[in-house]
Amino acid sequence: MITFPNAKINLGLNIVEKRPDGYHNLETVFYPVPLEDALEVNILHEGNEKFRLHQAGLEIEGEVENNLVVKAYKLLDEKFNLPPVDIHLFKHIPSGAGLGGGSSDAAYMLKLLNEKFNLALTDETLEEYAAKLGADCAFFIRNAPTYAEGIGNVFSPISLSLKGYQIVLVKPDIFVSTWEAFAQIKPHRQEMPLKEIVKRPVEKWKEWMMNDFEESVFPQFPAIREIKEDLYKQGAIYASMTGSGSSVFGLFEPSAILPSNTFGEKTFIYRGILK
Numbered sequence: 001m002i003t004f005p006n007a008k009i010n011l012g013l014n015i016v017e018k019r020p021d022g023y024h025n026l027e028t029v030f031y032p033v034p035l036e037d038a039l040e041v042n043i044l045h046e047g048n049e050k051f052r053l054h055q056a057g058l059e060i061e062g063e064v065e066n067n068l069v070v071k072a073y074k075l076l077d078e079k080f081n082l083p084p085v086d087i088h089l090f091k092h093i094p095s096g097a098g099l100g101g102g103s104s105d106a107a108y109m110l111k112l113l114n115e116k117f118n119l120a121l122t123d124e125t126l127e128e129y130a131a132k133l134g135a136d137c138a139f140f141i142r143n144a145p146t147y148a149e150g151i152g153n154v155f156s157p158i159s160l161s162l163k164g165y166q167i168v169l170v171k172p173d174i175f176v177s178t179w180e181a182f183a184q185i186k187p188h189r190q191e192m193p194l195k196e197i198v199k200r201p202v203e204k205w206k207e208w209m210m211n212d213f214e215e216s217v218f219p220q221f222p223a224i225r226e227i228k229e230d231l232y233k234q235g236a237i238y239a240s241m242t243g244s245g246s247s248v249f250g251l252f253e254p255s256a257i258l259p260s261n262t263f264g265e266k267t268f269i270y271r272g273i274l275k
């Protein structure tokens with residue numbers, strides 16, 4: 001069985017308060033982006049391991065045991081004693097980029113195992129499992145534009161469609177630690193609630209829709225700020241860093257001619273159309 005975990009961007013990202021457990025409550029809108037990994041799982045008929053992981057495409061640091069698709073398998077295996085599996089993961093989504101790549105792989109692994117082994121788990125149950133794997137994972141279970149609060153796993157519906165808009169995603173060769181980015185943040189409530197901002201035309205978002213991480217990440221990595229400024233210069237109607245970085249996205253009108261520049265070597269660029 002094969003599935004294609006997609007990335008996400010954050011439309012607005014407001015860190016509102018620090019929680020007693022050390023995490024932060026935030027407000028954001030998650031929006032899926034059709035930049036995808038590939039994940040294939042088959043039953044392992046030989047050897048005596050519970051799983052094998054074959055990985056290709058972009059490099060991921062860390063041990064196999066810490067790969068989020070393995071963590072997702074183990075989470076369900078503990079409860080359902082699953083058959084041994086042979087996992088093939090092709091990474092196309094840059095890791096540690098604010099695009100939720102690892103989180104998406106984990107959520108899609110849960111959905112794939114649920115279907116493959118007829119576990120009959122509901123979306124709500126899958127979201128609970130996903131939240132154990134990372135703050136960003138639960139979104140990918142339903143994978144539809146949604147307003148998120150809490151640590152990023154308390155959802156409420158929004159009527160927002162960017163279907164047909166073009167997106168340019170630029171990930172410079174810079175690693176931003178999510179943990180460090182949160183540690184440097186000063187939680188505060190935005191003047192205008194994000195739920196109100198997203199109701200306005202996209203052309204109006206620039207003055208109101210903020211990613212709070214930019215304030216601390218841009219001074220450390222001016223190159224990330226420059227990418228955002230370049231995207232505006234080249235006609236983006238809205239541009240922002242996503243997640244805790246380092247990726248920056250620009251939204252362009254459906255009819256716009258997208259910029260073709262490379263933003264420097266070792267930079268990952270994706271151009272696509274939102275659904």
Ligand SMILES: C[C@](O)(CO)[C@H](O)COP(=O)(O)OP(=O)(O)OC[C@H]1O[C@@H](n2ccc(N)nc2=O)[C@H](O)[C@@H]1O
Pocket residue numbers: 010013022023024025026028098103133134135136137150151152178179182242243244
């Ligand atoms: C910044 C976002 O990308 C917005 O979508 C996400 O909240 C980050 O989600 P994520 O990468 O899945 O984060 P996790 O791997 O769960 O947590 C990494 C670290 O970020 C911090 N963290 C994460 C999420 C959150 N709501 N508050 C936090 O303080 C914690 O120190 C945590 O140890």
Ligand SMILES: Nc1ncnc2c1ncn2[C@@H]1O[C@H](COP(=O)(O)OP(=O)(O)OP(=O)(O)O)[C@@H](O)[C@H]1O
Pocket residue numbers: 060061062066067068069091094095096097098099100101102103104105106136178242243244245
């Ligand atoms: N399958 C995987 N794909 C990508 N990263 C993985 C995976 N499994 C574990 N990781 C680890 O997770 C971290 C990155 O996870 P992920 O890609 O979700 O973060 P991100 O791109 O920063 O997105 P966000 O911060 O928005 O959640 C890296 O430290 C990486 O080593």
